[in-house]
Amino acid sequence: MAGVAAGGHxxxxxxxxxxxxxxxxxxxxxxxAAAPNSSSFRDLNQHLHLRKRDQPNRGGLFRQICHRPNRGGLFRQICHxxxxxxxxxxxxxxxxKDQRLATIASTIRVIPDFPKPGIIFQDITTLLLxxxxxxxxxxxFVERYRGKDISVVAGIEAxxxxxxxxxxxxxxxxxxxxxKPNRLPGEVISEEYSLEYGxxxxxxxxxxxxxxxxxxxxxxxIATGGSLCAAIRLLERVGAEVVECACVIELPELKGRDRxxxxxxxxxxxxx
Amino acid sequence: xxxxxxxxxGDPRLRGISEAIRVVPDFPKPGIMFQDITTLLLxxxxxxxxxxxxxxRYRDMNISVVAGVEAxxxxxxxxxxxxxxxxxxxxxKPKKLPGEVISENYVLEYGxxxxxxxxxxxxxxxxxxxxxxxVATGGTLSAAINLLERVGADVVECACVIGLPKIKEERRLNGKPxxxxxxxxx
Numbered sequence: 150m151a152g153v154a155a156g157g158h159x160x161x162x163x164x165x166x167x168x169x170x171x172x173x174x175x176x177x178x179x180x181x182a183a184a185p186n187s188s189s190f191r192d193l194n195q196h197l198h199l200r201k202r203d204q205p206n207r208g209g210l211f212r213q214i215c216h217r218p219n220r221g222g223l224f225r226q227i228c229h230x231x232x233x234x235x236x237x238x239x240x241x242x243x244x245x246k247d248q249r250l251a252t253i254a255s256t257i258r259v260i261p262d263f264p265k266p267g268i269i270f271q272d273i274t275t276l277l278l279x280x281x282x283x284x285x286x287x288x289x290f291v292e293r294y295r296g297k298d299i300s301v302v303a304g305i306e307a308x309x310x311x312x313x314x315x316x317x318x319x320x321x322x323x324x325x326x327x328x329k330p331n332r333l334p335g336e337v338i339s340e341e342y343s344l345e346y347g348x349x350x351x352x353x354x355x356x357x358x359x360x361x362x363x364x365x366x367x368x369x370x371i372a373t374g375g376s377l378c379a380a381i382r383l384l385e386r387v388g389a390e391v392v393e394c395a396c397v398i399e400l401p402e403l404k405g406r407d408r409x410x411x412x413x414x415x416x417x418x419x420x421x
Numbered sequence: 422x423x424x425x426x427x428x429x430x431g432d433p434r435l436r437g438i439s440e441a442i443r444v445v446p447d448f449p450k451p452g453i454m455f456q457d458i459t460t461l462l463l464x465x466x467x468x469x470x471x472x473x474x475x476x477x478r479y480r481d482m483n484i485s486v487v488a489g490v491e492a493x494x495x496x497x498x499x500x501x502x503x504x505x506x507x508x509x510x511x512x513x514k515p516k517k518l519p520g521e522v523i524s525e526n527y528v529l530e531y532g533x534x535x536x537x538x539x540x541x542x543x544x545x546x547x548x549x550x551x552x553x554x555x556v557a558t559g560g561t562l563s564a565a566i567n568l569l570e571r572v573g574a575d576v577v578e579c580a581c582v583i584g585l586p587k588i589k590e591e592r593r594l595n596g597k598p599x600x601x602x603x604x605x606x607x
Contacts, residue, residue: 311511314500
């Protein structure tokens with residue numbers, strides 16, 4: 150896999166073909182796959198497994214995701230698009246939002262087989278390397294939550310610590326870190342939660358959040374929803390009201406959204 | 422190296438920041454007075470002031486990288502990076518970063534630890550700021566400086582909210598200037 154430029158050595162015909170296919174489905178490619186040993190479209194086609202998922206969103210937005218598995222040294226290809234069925238009047242601001250979402254999606258790097266074989270890791274560190282994309286990410290959350298009487302932003306260790314504080318500062322809320330055990334120095338309350346194999350514990354400082362406060366919970370990604378549920382339980386145990394959970398990325402196949410029950414979830418990008 | 426010596430003497434914001442920090446005795450072990458910045462994060466004005474002071478200082482220094490040390494460096498680094506238009510690069514404990522990394526070992530009081538950075542995150546010649554909540558012996562910050570210098574970056578300064586007395590005598594770390602907002606409270 151080392152040293153393969155994205156799409157650079159593919160025959161032009163193959164590159165164009167890929168783009169055309171996606172345009173037919175109104176999907177723009179944000180990252181190209183490279184197939185070092187494929188010189189024909191047919192070869193590429195065998196490795197190409199386009200799977201579209203329509204997931205309706207509040208406000209009439211549909212997202213389509215093209216997903217290609219990683220076999221035989223191929224890079225992963227992610228296509229994102231958001232197109233709206235709203236009226237023309239709303240299209241202008243939607244276009245701007247769509248452009249920002251497209252930029253954000255294109256900066257997320259996918260790393261196969263991390264932390265273990267079979268897992269496709271969504272790496273947001275590459276988003277953080279793009280100042281405009283990072284700013285757009287924060288702006289999209291701030292636009293949604295500003296003026297909504299949210300007094301607490303709770304961020305889940307550790308990548309929630311990267312997105313939470315800028316949002317908290319912009320909307321005038323406190324930032325509360327939700328941490329792994331034995332990291333917080335003062336008196337804490339703890340919540341145990343299940344992992345795929347085994348359990349983990351999440352902690353919050355006693356006194357950080359008061360009863361009746363409106364809270365936004367933030368993390369970089371929702372998978373099964375286990376961490377977010379633990380955070381919600383901790384906050385509700387002290388009498389706070391969790392208004393919404395917000396993530397940059399959702400893995401919809403893992404149904405974390407369902408696990409949150411009646412708590413709404415807002416995400417920027419879907420990944421399969 | 423302390424903010425009050427660098428043109429912020431008498432700035433009321435510094436007092437607010439210092440008073441917002443909570444001291445927790447005997448954590449993580451007996452004899453240590455832990456400087457807890459989580460209470461600073463609960464004080465909206467003090468948190469904003471601490472970020473503003475750093476932003477005002479670094480805005481015009483042509484810094485393109487803010488490197489934050491896991492995990493409390495993640496709380497201060499990103500707001501600064503966003504405000505000055507720089508990239509944010511997380512420096513993490515081993516095996517947390519998913520891509521190809523470079524590692525730097527450093528010495529603790531007992532034993533050693535390791536800090537990692539993604540290959541390709543920082544380019545040669547980039548001007549970098551390292552940020553963490555607190556500097557004690559400087560071991561962690563030294564490891565951070567080494568990582569950045571190994572990829573050819575120019576570390577302009579290391580910035581921390583709190584600086585322990587041990588570092589006061591040094592004034593610099595690996596030859597790099599230190600900028601610290603407040604001293605620890607008793």
